Amino acid sequence: MPALTLENISKIYPARPRSMMQWLSSSPQASGLRALDNVSLTVEHGEFFGLLGPNGAGKTTLISILAGLARASSGTAKVCGHDVVTDFKQSRRSLGVVPQEIVYDPFFTVRESLRLQSGYFGLRHNDDWIDEVLGNLGLSDKADVNMRALSGGMKRRVLVAQALVHRPPVIILDEPTAGVDVDLRRTLWEFIARLNKEGHTILLTTHYLEEAEALCGRIAMLKGGRVVALDTTAALLARVGGTDLEDAFVRIMNDDEFLGVTA
Known part of the structure; x- marks a missing residue:
């Protein structure tokens, strides 16, 4: 298949x-x-x-x-x-999709955004994988930063992380x-x-x-x-x-x- x-x-x-x-x-x-x-x-x-x-x-x-x-x-x-x-x-x-456009929720931190994305797929207590994704995308030091405060490049990294968060x-x-x-x-x-x-x-x-x-x-x-x-x-x-x-x-x-x- x-x-x-x-x-x-x-x-x-x-x-x-x-x-x-x-x-x-x-x-x-x-x-x-x-x-x-x-x-x-x-x-x-x-x-x-x-x-x-x-x-x-x-x-x-x-x-x-x-x-x-x-x-x-x-x-x-x-x-x-x-x-x-x-x-x-x-x-x-x-399926996980990384779109062209930078779209984000301005009310959450990076980690909160990824936890929310996990919840869409019924995943709880997903922090170990979230930490691994953050580390591999160079986002560990931005985990508790509000999305509005990130540069364009960092926001794009978060989009990649959101696409991968449900494996x-x-x-x-x-x-x-x-x-x-x-x-x-x-x-x-x-x-x-x-x-x-x-x-x-x-x-x-x-x-x-x-x-x-x-x-x-x-x-x-x-x-x-x-x-x-x-x-x-x-x-x-x-x-x-x-x-x-x-x-x-x-x-x-x-x-x-x-x-x-x-x-």
Whole structure:
């Protein structure tokens, strides 16, 4: 049973009607934005998988569907075999997501925020694991600091800690190192690489393609809501050519005829 399964996923955002009469006469999918177009892929347990694409390619929409924040217009998505719609409680217990945006509750300290997050998943007396996560993310000395007092980089570390606090088997990192310092990037990747070696499945989106090339065993590339390339990192580089993943990525995104999807 794969860690993540996406079968024929499409997502259409309805166009905003110009008038009430237009809204009443239009179908929900008429003239809408097709953010995802029949996307199918699987991520096996223990993989470090890269999901790459330019802005607007559909990466965050796909993650939102897996996390239950958006519903696909068609197709099915599963996390560890649990359908994200019909078995949403188990699918969400199996998933930890680090979002792009920095979102936090300004009324709590770091430790209180993590205890609260644990409670969402029915976990009590989770302080030993919270301490371990805080230590590995360089947050131990900030444990009793209010979230409002943290820098942007420290807040992003807390987002990572919140995604890990219930020990999910699948971890999604949506551009986790965007705009952060070198120290956080190094600390984060060391900890995530350790979790991956311990059996956690990692799905990464990033615009730092050197990170994806160094970390990911397989990569899928999205373009216009479609999967245009899916292969191991080494095989993709060999097939497309180029000196590195960034070069291969640019070639694929600029070639309107390219459709290099493999099974």
